[in-house]
Amino acid sequence: MADTHLQAGNLPAMAMSPEVVETASAESLNPSPISISPRPATDLESQSPSTITLVPGNYTDLESMSPSTITIAPSPDTNLGFLSPSAIAPSVNTDLESLSPSAIALRVDIDLASLSPPTIDIAPAKVEELELRSPSTITIAPSIDTDSNRALKTQQEQEISNERFQKSMVRHRSIDERFFKAPAAVPTKVHSKYETMVFAFRTFGIVYGDLATSPLYVYPSVSCTQTPDEDDYLGMLSIIFWTLTLIGVIKYTLIVMYNDDHGEGGTFAMYSLLCQHTNVGGQARKLSERTAIADSQLSHFQQSEKPSRVRNWLEHNEFGQQALLFVVMMGTCMLIGDGVLTPAISVLSAIEGIQTEVPSISNNVVVWVSALLLVLVFCGQSYGTEKVAFLFSPVMVLWLLTNPMVGIYNVIKFYPTIFKAFSPQYIYTFFQKNGKQGWKMLGGLVLCITGSEAMFADLGHFNRLSIQVAFCFGVYPSVLLTYAGQTAFLINHPEYYLQGYFIQIPKSIFWPMFVIATLAAIVASQGLISATFSVIKQSVALDYFPPVKIVHTSENTEGQVYSPEVNYVLLVLCLAVVFGFQSATQIGNAFGVAVVCVMVITTCLMTIIMLVIWDAKGPFAFTFFTVFIIVEGSYFSVVLWKIPDGGWLPFILSIIFTLIMAIWNYGRQKKFEYERKNKLSKKELGQLLSSIGDHRVPGVCFFYTDLFHGVPPIVQHYVRNVRTLHQVLIFTTIRHIPVKTVLPAERFLVGRIGFKGVYRCVARYGYRDLISSERTYFLDQVTQCLTEHIGSALDVSDNPDDIEAEEERLKEVEMIKEAQAAGAVYVIGRSEFKVDRNASWMNRLFAGVLYPFLNSISRSSISALHIPPASCLEVGMYYDLT
Numbered sequence: 001m002a003d004t005h006l007q008a009g010n011l012p013a014m015a016m017s018p019e020v021v022e023t024a025s026a027e028s029l030n031p032s033p034i035s036i037s038p039r040p041a042t043d044l045e046s047q048s049p050s051t052i053t054l055v056p057g058n059y060t061d062l063e064s065m066s067p068s069t070i071t072i073a074p075s076p077d078t079n080l081g082f083l084s085p086s087a088i089a090p091s092v093n094t095d096l097e098s099l100s101p102s103a104i105a106l107r108v109d110i111d112l113a114s115l116s117p118p119t120i121d122i123a124p125a126k127v128e129e130l131e132l133r134s135p136s137t138i139t140i141a142p143s144i145d146t147d148s149n150r151a152l153k154t155q156q157e158q159e160i161s162n163e164r165f166q167k168s169m170v171r172h173r174s175i176d177e178r179f180f181k182a183p184a185a186v187p188t189k190v191h192s193k194y195e196t197m198v199f200a201f202r203t204f205g206i207v208y209g210d211l212a213t214s215p216l217y218v219y220p221s222v223s224c225t226q227t228p229d230e231d232d233y234l235g236m237l238s239i240i241f242w243t244l245t246l247i248g249v250i251k252y253t254l255i256v257m258y259n260d261d262h263g264e265g266g267t268f269a270m271y272s273l274l275c276q277h278t279n280v281g282g283q284a285r286k287l288s289e290r291t292a293i294a295d296s297q298l299s300h301f302q303q304s305e306k307p308s309r310v311r312n313w314l315e316h317n318e319f320g321q322q323a324l325l326f327v328v329m330m331g332t333c334m335l336i337g338d339g340v341l342t343p344a345i346s347v348l349s350a351i352e353g354i355q356t357e358v359p360s361i362s363n364n365v366v367v368w369v370s371a372l373l374l375v376l377v378f379c380g381q382s383y384g385t386e387k388v389a390f391l392f393s394p395v396m397v398l399w400l401l402t403n404p405m406v407g408i409y410n411v412i413k414f415y416p417t418i419f420k421a422f423s424p425q426y427i428y429t430f431f432q433k434n435g436k437q438g439w440k441m442l443g444g445l446v447l448c449i450t451g452s453e454a455m456f457a458d459l460g461h462f463n464r465l466s467i468q469v470a471f472c473f474g475v476y477p478s479v480l481l482t483y484a485g486q487t488a489f490l491i492n493h494p495e496y497y498l499q500g501y502f503i504q505i506p507k508s509i510f511w512p513m514f515v516i517a518t519l520a521a522i523v524a525s526q527g528l529i530s531a532t533f534s535v536i537k538q539s540v541a542l543d544y545f546p547p548v549k550i551v552h553t554s555e556n557t558e559g560q561v562y563s564p565e566v567n568y569v570l571l572v573l574c575l576a577v578v579f580g581f582q583s584a585t586q587i588g589n590a591f592g593v594a595v596v597c598v599m600v601i602t603t604c605l606m607t608i609i610m611l612v613i614w615d616a617k618g619p620f621a622f623t624f625f626t627v628f629i630i631v632e633g634s635y636f637s638v639v640l641w642k643i644p645d646g647g648w649l650p651f652i653l654s655i656i657f658t659l660i661m662a663i664w665n666y667g668r669q670k671k672f673e674y675e676r677k678n679k680l681s682k683k684e685l686g687q688l689l690s691s692i693g694d695h696r697v698p699g700v701c702f703f704y705t706d707l708f709h710g711v712p713p714i715v716q717h718y719v720r721n722v723r724t725l726h727q728v729l730i731f732t733t734i735r736h737i738p739v740k741t742v743l744p745a746e747r748f749l750v751g752r753i754g755f756k757g758v759y760r761c762v763a764r765y766g767y768r769d770l771i772s773s774e775r776t777y778f779l780d781q782v783t784q785c786l787t788e789h790i791g792s793a794l795d796v797s798d799n800p801d802d803i804e805a806e807e808e809r810l811k812e813v814e815m816i817k818e819a820q821a822a823g824a825v826y827v828i829g830r831s832e833f834k835v836d837r838n839a840s841w842m843n844r845l846f847a848g849v850l851y852p853f854l855n856s857i858s859r860s861s862i863s864a865l866h867i868p869p870a871s872c873l874e875v876g877m878y879y880d881l882t
Helices: 147-166 175-180 195-207 228-254 269-276 282-291 308-314 316-351 362-382 383-415 418-422 425-434 436-449 454-457 463-492 507-541 564-583 586-613 618-641 648-678 682-692 713-721 778-797 802-824 841-857 861-865
Strands: 695-706 725-736 746-751 758-765 824-835 872-881
Touching: 147 507, 147 695, 147 758, 195 383, 195 507, 228 425, 228 436, 228 454, 228 463, 228 586, 228 618, 228 778, 269 316, 269 507, 269 586, 308 316, 316 507, 316 564, 316 586, 316 648, 316 824, 362 383, 362 564, 362 725, 383 463, 418 454, 418 463, 425 436, 425 463, 425 725, 436 586, 436 618, 436 802, 454 507, 454 586, 507 564, 564 824, 586 618, 586 648, 648 872, 682 713, 695 802, 695 861, 713 824, 713 872, 725 778, 746 778, 778 802, 778 841, 824 841, 824 861, 841 872
Parallel strands: 695 725, 695 824, 725 758, 824 872
Antiparallel strands: 746 758
16 A cells, blocks of 8 residues: 655644645745746746746746746646745645745645644635635635534544655655565575585485485385396396486486575475466465565566466466466375385384394384384474484494495395496396386385485475585495395395395394394484475465474574474374384385375476476477486386275375365465455545544554555454554564574564554564564564654655654654553454355365364464463454355
8 A cells, every 4th residue: 555755744723625635846935925827837037027927837947036926727747946925726736845824725735844824724616716816815615613613623634644644754655665675685605515515414314314225125015926037136226227317316416406495395395486487376476475575585586587388378277277286285295195104114124124033023023113213203303403413314324334335245246247237228128028017016116216305305404515415426326336236136046035135134244234224214214204394384384284383493504394293293194004004015015106206296397397487498398308207107107006005095195185285275365365355445444543533542553464465354343343443553464584584673674554553564584583472572673663764764854854843753753652651462363254155065165164174273373473362362253255
C-alpha cells in the first residue's frame, strides 16, 4: 500500500473539503493579492505589474515577481516561488509552503506545514467561482458553529492529522517497495584449502557411510537361480564399475552438485531453483519473492534472460506444473523412505556377519542387537552433525583404508586379472548369456549406488568441493578395490555367493574387521538421516510440510540441522522395518525401489534445469537425459518387479508422506488465496480505525502476519469483536534468511502504513539467531527502531529546521514511548476453514477434515516465536470456503 508524505505542523481548526485530493506547491511567496486567469504560460521574471493574468501552461516561473493582485485558475504545475498572496484558490499541484494568508480556499491536497492563518474555512466549491477574486478573507460555504458543524470539524481535523502523518516520510516510497529493495549481495564464502580438507574428512562420517558400506549387502541381494560362474561375476563387477562411474562420478559429482539452492541440495532444492527462474510453483515462488528482502544470494532469484520452449511450456501449462510438483514431492518422500531403510539394512547386514563365524547365534539375537544399535544411533542425533562426524569420520576412514587392503590381498591371491572386468564388453556378455535372469539380477546390483543421492541431499551440511574431493579420491577407489577383491574371491569360491562380504575376510583378521564393519554400519545410517533432516527443513521452508522444530547444530554451517520430531518418527519406522523383515536380504528388495526412484526423478529435474536455467543446447541436454535414463530406467524396471517381495514398503511410505505434503500445501494455498482476496485496502483500514475513534488502549500490539502487502482480514475480525485497538499497532512479519546471523542494527525493517499509530515491521533472523524470549527485549528493539526511523525520515524533508514539524515528530515519538511503557500484547491469528456443504468433495475432505487435523498436531506458532504466554493472544477466525 502506497504511503504518502505530509509535513506535520500546528494548524488551527479547519473544515477540509472532500474535494481535497492532490498535492500543491509554492515557496517563499511575498506579494500582495495576485490574480491569474487562463492564458498561455509566460516567463514573468523581473516583471512587476499591478495585475497579471496567467493561463494553463507548464511550469510558469514567477520568481522575483511582486504584483499587487493575482488570481489562480486551473493550470498544471505552476511554480509560484516567492509568492505570498492573501487569497489563493489553487486547483493544481502547487507547493504552498511558507504561505501566510488570512484565508485560503483549497480544492487540492495542499502541504499546509508551516501555515498559520487566523481562520481557514474550506468547503466544496468549484474553481471557477474563485477566479479573479482577491479578498483579504474568503469564507466558502457555511461556517456556523453548530453542534453538527463542530462534529464535522472534529472528524475533518482527524482526517487532516492522518493525512499529515501519511506524508511525514518525505522521500521514502511505499513501505512495501522499501522492503523489496534488495540489499547488496553478500559474496559467497570461500573456504580455505585447510577448511575444505577438514570438511572432506567429515563427509566420510556423514555423507558416504551408506555408499561405502554397500559391499556388505550387494552380492547377497543378487537374485540367482543357479550358482554364478566366472563370466557372471566379471559381468556383475563391470556393471558395478560403470554404474558407480556414470552415476556417482559423472552425474552427481560433476553435474548435479552444481545445482544447489543457497548451498542446499536435494529434489526440493532443484524445484526451488526452477520456481525462482520461472513463473512456476505457488508457494515456492511466493517464498522466492519474499526472500528478495534480505537474501544474500540474490542472483539465484533472477529469471533467466533467455526464455526457452520448456520454460514457456511450464509457465503456461497448469497440468505440467502440478505434475512437476507431484514428482518432486514423490522424490522427496522416496528420500525420506531411504532414511528409514538405510539404517535398518546397514546395521542388520553388519550384525548378521557374526553368524558367518558363529552359526549358533539365532536370528532373533541379531534382530534385537540391531534394534539396540539403531536406538543409540538416533539418540545421538541431537548432538549435531559436527560432533557426530567427529566421532564417525575416523571409523569410516578406517573402513575405507582396511577394505581396499583386503581387496588387494584377494585380487593378488585369487584372480590378479580381475580389473579386465572394467571393460564394458563383459556387460554385453553378461546379458547375452543370462537374458531375463540377468535383468532380474540388476535388482541386487543397483544397491552398489545406494547413498549417492545423499551426496546431493547433504550438500548443506558441508560444501561442494569437500564432497567432490572425498568421493573422487577416497570413496570411489576404495569401494572399487573392495568389490574387485570380493569378486576375485567369489570366482574361486562361487558356492559362497549368498554370504557375500564376511566370507572373503581372512580368518586371522575376521574379528577386527567385524568390529570395524559394525561400527561402519552404524555410521552408514547417518548419511540418509542427515539428508532427511535437510529435505524436511527445505519442505517446511517452502511451506509444503507441516511446521516441525528445526535445530541448527553448527555455529558455522547453516545446513547442519536436526529435528526431534522427525528423528523419533524415523526411529519408530526403522525399528518396525527391522522387526518386520528380520533379514537384510528382504530389506534389500525394498531398498532398491527407493534408491532408483530418487535417481530417475533427479535426472528428469536436472534435464529441465539444463534447458531452463543453464540455457544448454538441446543435444547436450538430450544426451544427458538419454544416457542416464537408459541406465536408471533399466534399474527402475527391475525394481518394480520386486514390489511383491518387499518393494511395496517404500511406495507405501512415499504415498503417506506425499499425501501429508499435498494436504498441507492444499490447505495453505486456500488460506493464502482467501487472505489475498480479502485483505484490507488502505481505505478500509482507515475506515476501521475511524470506527473506533480515539478510544485506543494504551500499549503496543504486535499483529503477526505472513502478508507483506496489505492487512490480513483477521484484523477486521479482531476489531469487530474487541472493538478497540492499542495505541500503537505494528504488523509484524518474522523472516528467516540464509545467513549465519543478522546484525542488531540491520535486524528490523520498519515504516508507516499510512495512519497515525500504525506501522509495519519485518524482523529478520539468521539461522543461528534466536528470537529472544525475554519479556521486553523485542518490544524495546522495535520501538527504538521506529523512533530512529521517524527522526531519519524528517532529516531528509524539505524543511528540516521547521519548528512545527519538529513538534509533531516529538509528539509521535512521545506517543510510541508512552505505548512502550504501557507494555505489549502479541496477537497471532489462527484460521480454520468453514466448508460449505455444497463445496467439492476435495474441499470437504482436504480443507474440512485432513488439513485441520494436520494443523492441530503441528508445532504451534507461539512456541516457535518464543512469545511470553502471559502476553500472547490467539485470535481464531473462520475462512468461508465454497
